[in-house]
Amino acid sequence: xxxxxxxxxxxxxxxxxxxxxxxxxxxxxxxxxxxxxxxxxxxxxxxxxxxxxxxxxxxxxxxxxxxxxxxxxxxxxxxxxxxxxxxxxxxxxxxxxxxxxxxxxxxxxxxxxx
Amino acid sequence: xxxxxxxxxxxxxxxxxxxxxxxxxxxxxxxxxxxxxxxxxxxxxxxxxxxxxxxxxxxxxxxxxxxxxxxxxxxxxxxxxxxxxxxxxxxxxxxxxxxxxxxxxxxxxx
Numbered sequence: 481x482x483x484x485x486x487x488x489x490x491x492x493x494x495x496x497x498x499x500x501x502x503x504x505x506x507x508x509x510x511x512x513x514x515x516x517x518x519x520x521x522x523x524x525x526x527x528x529x530x531x532x533x534x535x536x537x538x539x540x541x542x543x544x545x546x547x548x549x550x551x552x553x554x555x556x557x558x559x560x561x562x563x564x565x566x567x568x569x570x571x572x573x574x575x576x577x578x579x580x581x582x583x584x585x586x587x588x589x590x591x592x593x594x
Numbered sequence: 595x596x597x598x599x600x601x602x603x604x605x606x607x608x609x610x611x612x613x614x615x616x617x618x619x620x621x622x623x624x625x626x627x628x629x630x631x632x633x634x635x636x637x638x639x640x641x642x643x644x645x646x647x648x649x650x651x652x653x654x655x656x657x658x659x660x661x662x663x664x665x666x667x668x669x670x671x672x673x674x675x676x677x678x679x680x681x682x683x684x685x686x687x688x689x690x691x692x693x694x695x696x697x698x699x700x701x702x703x704x
Contacts, residue, residue: 486637514692521682521700523684523696523697523698524695526693526694531691569638577645578645579688580693581653582640582693583640584630584637584640586636587638
């Protein structure tokens with residue numbers, strides 16, 4: 481059972497335009513959501529996160545939106561740059577057994593065209 | 595600042611051979627530690643997590659095991675590798691709702 485889903489395996493965007501990456505989840509117990517960027521053969525790097533008590537969090541070119549009623553979050557990158565080309569993972573976490581478990585989606589490969 | 599290291603970075607192992615991947619975290623104490631695997635073309639699958647020395651929780655039944663002999667050391671092992679164990683293995687630690695990953699280890703079982 482895939483609790484965190486990224487239904488778009490790939491996305492191509494022109495440089496300077498907006499990139500929108502989407503993520504859906506099924507478990508209403510998730511209370512924290514994160515986005516990671518990953519290059520081939522490297523570990524994912526943390527980008528931005530949002531608590532379930534908020535609906536928006538912004539950090540520079542990156543903004544994450546959370547719609548709890550729809551169990552949906554999205555990452556907006558504006559403006560997109562060629563260096564943003566990578567695989568993006570969304571993750572959701574819930575506290576269990578004294579720690580947080582992080583469940584990841586399958587990733588979306590973003591390609592920013594120069 | 596906190597850092598996480600895992601090794602080896604790459605290895606090629608024959609079917610039936612043992613495995614040991616090691617991970618250490620520096621700059622923090624009593625971290626929550628995790629092992630994830632990314633199989634080819636797939637997402638990040640949580641394999642094990644640990645909240646303290648000797649405390650291991652397994653997420654999926656499999657051919658692998660994990661141990662935490664010291665506070666900041668996490669080891670992923672197998673007694674006999676299978677072809678299906680091939681993949682990119684990631685160690686991670688968490689603090690304040692955020693999880694941070696190591697560089698990853700590529701395992702190819704032949």
